[in-house]
Amino acid sequence: MRDVAIVSFAQAKNVRRELDANEVEMVMPVVSEAVEQSGIPRREIGFTCSGSCDYLAGQPFSFVSALDAVGAWPPISESHVEMDGAWALYEAWVKIQIGDIDSALIYAFGKASMGDLPDVLTLQLDPYYVAPLGPDSVSMAALQARAYLEATGRSERDLAAVAARSRKDAKTNPAAQVTGDFDPERLLGEPYLVSPLRKHDCPPISDGAAAIVLASGDLARKVCKRPAWIRGIDHRIEAHGLGNRDLAKSLSTAEAGRRAGLGTGAVDIAELHAPFTHQELILRDALGLGNEVRVNPSGGPLAGNPMMVAGLARFGEAARVLMDGQASRAVAHATSGPCLQQNMVAVLEGE
Amino acid sequence: MGEHCAIVGVGQTKHDTLRVDVSMPGLIREAVTKAFDDAGVSWGDIDAVVLGKAPDMFEGTMMPELFLADALGAVGKPMLRVHTAGSVGGSTAIVAASLIQAGIHKRVLTVAYEKQSESNAMWALTVRIPFQQAIVAGAGGYFAPLIRAYMARTNAPDDTGIRVALKDRLNALKNPTSHLTFPDVSYEMVRDSPMLWDPIRYLETCPSSDGACAMVLAAEDAAKTSPNPPAWVHATAMRSEPTMFPGRDQVNPQAGRDCAAALYKTAGIKNPRKELDCAEIYVPFSWFEPMWMENLGFAPAGEGWKMTQEGATALDGDLPVNASGGVLSSNPIGASGMIRFAESALQVRGLAGEHQVPGAKKALGHAYGGGSQFFAMWVVGSEQP
Numbered sequence: 053m054r055d056v057a058i059v060s061f062a063q064a065k066n067v068r069r070e071l072d073a074n075e076v077e078m079v080m081p082v083v084s085e086a087v088e089q090s091g092i093p094r095r096e097i098g099f100t101c102s103g104s105c106d107y108l109a110g111q112p113f114s115f116v117s118a119l120d121a122v123g124a125w126p127p128i129s130e131s132h133v134e135m136d137g138a139w140a141l142y143e144a145w146v147k148i149q150i151g152d153i154d155s156a157l158i159y160a161f162g163k164a165s166m167g168d169l170p171d172v173l174t175l176q177l178d179p180y181y182v183a184p185l186g187p188d189s190v191s192m193a194a195l196q197a198r199a200y201l202e203a204t205g206r207s208e209r210d211l212a213a214v215a216a217r218s219r220k221d222a223k224t225n226p227a228a229q230v231t232g233d234f235d236p237e238r239l240l241g242e243p244y245l246v247s248p249l250r251k252h253d254c255p256p257i258s259d260g261a262a263a264i265v266l267a268s269g270d271l272a273r274k275v276c277k278r279p280a281w282i283r284g285i286d287h288r289i290e291a292h293g294l295g296n297r298d299l300a301k302s303l304s305t306a307e308a309g310r311r312a313g314l315g316t317g318a319v320d321i322a323e324l325h326a327p328f329t330h331q332e333l334i335l336r337d338a339l340g341l342g343n344e345v346r347v348n349p350s351g352g353p354l355a356g357n358p359m360m361v362a363g364l365a366r367f368g369e370a371a372r373v374l375m376d377g378q379a380s381r382a383v384a385h386a387t388s389g390p391c392l393q394q395n396m397v398a399v400l401e402g403e
Numbered sequence: 404m405g406e407h408c409a410i411v412g413v414g415q416t417k418h419d420t421l422r423v424d425v426s427m428p429g430l431i432r433e434a435v436t437k438a439f440d441d442a443g444v445s446w447g448d449i450d451a452v453v454l455g456k457a458p459d460m461f462e463g464t465m466m467p468e469l470f471l472a473d474a475l476g477a478v479g480k481p482m483l484r485v486h487t488a489g490s491v492g493g494s495t496a497i498v499a500a501s502l503i504q505a506g507i508h509k510r511v512l513t514v515a516y517e518k519q520s521e522s523n524a525m526w527a528l529t530v531r532i533p534f535q536q537a538i539v540a541g542a543g544g545y546f547a548p549l550i551r552a553y554m555a556r557t558n559a560p561d562d563t564g565i566r567v568a569l570k571d572r573l574n575a576l577k578n579p580t581s582h583l584t585f586p587d588v589s590y591e592m593v594r595d596s597p598m599l600w601d602p603i604r605y606l607e608t609c610p611s612s613d614g615a616c617a618m619v620l621a622a623e624d625a626a627k628t629s630p631n632p633p634a635w636v637h638a639t640a641m642r643s644e645p646t647m648f649p650g651r652d653q654v655n656p657q658a659g660r661d662c663a664a665a666l667y668k669t670a671g672i673k674n675p676r677k678e679l680d681c682a683e684i685y686v687p688f689s690w691f692e693p694m695w696m697e698n699l700g701f702a703p704a705g706e707g708w709k710m711t712q713e714g715a716t717a718l719d720g721d722l723p724v725n726a727s728g729g730v731l732s733s734n735p736i737g738a739s740g741m742i743r744f745a746e747s748a749l750q751v752r753g754l755a756g757e758h759q760v761p762g763a764k765k766a767l768g769h770a771y772g773g774g775s776q777f778f779a780m781w782v783v784g785s786e787q788p
Contacts (some may be wrong), residue, residue: 125644129641131487134485
């Protein structure tokens with residue numbers, strides 16, 4: 053495998069409702085910033101790949117006009133996944149492995165404020181047997197939380213602690229949407245949203261965009277003082293039906309982590325795409341991350357969760373910590389689908 | 404270009420207006436089962452799955468790869484979902500091939516589908532961006548002016564489109580998967596069909612289909628043990644450009660020309676008209692055949708129509724184009740590009756049946772999308788490169 057590293061990362065501030073910018077206008081500044089930071093001239097970037105979802109914009113081909121933000125002229129080699137941008141990063145990483153190109157630009161955008169997100173996400177479900185019943189994303193997460201708490205003996209207090217820690221850490225993240233000091237005991241006094249989940253257990257609804265530049269070997273070393281090397285990356289999907297898998301566990305995360313080489317050494321930090329508090333605990337279990345591992349120093353998805361962006365942002369946040377020299381080995385994780393159906397894990401190292 | 408990649412299995416559904424007999428998973432399984440039979444493999448042999456389709460709104464299911472993971476046998480495996488507008492079937496195949504070329508997997512299943520009977524594709528394709536007037540109705544409304552511009556630019560005879568449609572519809576009669584078949588089709592029948600978007604007549608336009616296409620791609624070792632002859636990927640290329648800006652040539656887009664040039668360079672092709680034996684290209688409206696002949700470098704600028712008029716693109720011409728009947732005969736949009744790629748593979752494998760181009764050794768698969776701005780292409784050959 054060729055050595056490939058994240059050499060730059062930029063993201064928009066996560067906001068509940070971006071009223072002043074459409075998708076193109078949200079993407080343009082982050083793409084420009086990531087490209088500029090990378091030090092690689094835009095014309096020399098070998099491949100561009102993006103992640104987004106038409107159902108957020110409520111119109112087909114919403115990614116088409118986003119191309120205007122990239123400056124695709126003269127024409128560029130480009131592709132798009134209807135998934136979180138983390139999978140666009142994977143596609144670009146694969147392209148670089150073939151050996152024809154040495155760099156790639158990845159970007160993602162999501163403007164959930166265009167619709168009612170929990171209802172929109174219902175349309176992700178099996179259209180014949182499940183979606184017509186109308187379960188929303190929060191209710192399904194609550195089913196999973198209940199299964200997890202019952203299977204492990206963990207408590208709602210453990211969930212509140214995750215929320216309080218995330219939002220405290222987010223105070224130092226300028227892109228975060230929900231930040232502040234919260235007392236877990238007081239959080240437990242709040243009413244249930246959908247039992248056993250309270251509002252603090254759920255991610256905010258966010259508009260956002262992010263961009264990353266990947267570079268291989270010598271190019272990465274040339275343009276970046278301390279690149280964040282992708283030492284291993286893998287992703288796996290599970291059965292769709294909630295009744296067809298053990299919701300208290302994430303077998304696909306465990307398998308992806310194993311294949312990404314997570315077990316070969318200790319990690320300092322992990323950026324986990326866990327939109328709900330209990331999902332962070334499930335993912336920690338799946339990846340075998342002990343208490344010594346600092347999880348989501350950025351505040352994570354509980355502080356800002358732009359759909360299609362939050363997974364890619366985990367890669368960017370993990371890379372940033374490595375590039376800054378604050379850690380030497382990190383885990384980046386992204387998820388897709390209801391109740392952690394699909395998961396990607398990468399092991400990153402600073403050099 | 405990394406490891407060698409071969410196409411060892413191809414499967415297609417019977418394409419139709421309304422496949423009421425199958426669900427989306429059922430439609431996909433029909434294509435995958437055929438591809439597995441061709442490749443002599445089963446679910447356990449597949450390392451990863453790459454799914455492609457056009458806008459999710461065609462079926463009303465958001466990110467359907469999630470619920471289709473089970474039907475695609477993807478559980479426990481990596482799965483990717485590609486969407487690059489109309490070119491998606493082609494780019495999906497290219498992403499799948501890249502997983503082999505990068506040495507990551509040995510066998511990859513790639514599938515593209517559309518079940519357009521779930522919605523009204525024409526209006527789903529009438530994109531209305533805020534603060535812009537919706538000035539077109541469907542893809543035909545978008546592309547008809549480009550055809551007009553081509554006619555004005557080249558002085559091509561008015562009946563060029565009719566001749567393309569007649570040829571493709573005759574070819575479709577030899578393809579058992581075809582959606583539209585008109586056994587008594589004639590020049591007069593096409594000419595006298597109603598005008599939809601002037602100059603595009605009813606029989607010069609593509610249908611709206613339910614259908615799926617699947618391919619099993621394999622690395623060198625796996626390909627050599629497959630029961631039927633493989634097709635080898637000689638080159639792939641993708642190019643994109645923005646939808647509109649002043650001075651953009653939408654009739655003969657730069658992205659298409661650049662994509663073809665990059666493709667031929669990788670494949671070592673200097674004279675595509677001579678060195679390629681046939682081509683499956685994305686022609687949703689008849690006139691796009693001569694337009695793409697020029698864009699792809701088969702004919703000099705302004706002379707693509709001559710290839711049609713002289714019969715060069717017919718099944719017995721020197722460069723048969725769309726021997727399968729093309730997009731004019733079957734159009735499950737998300738799959739249409741992959742069908743072009745798969746049909747090019749069938750030709751060089753010698754497995755195209757009644758619409759086989761005799762002795763085809765090297766073929767082009769082509770797809771485009773958006774406002775003639777996204778291009779995906781590959782060259783496949785019977786010989787390992």
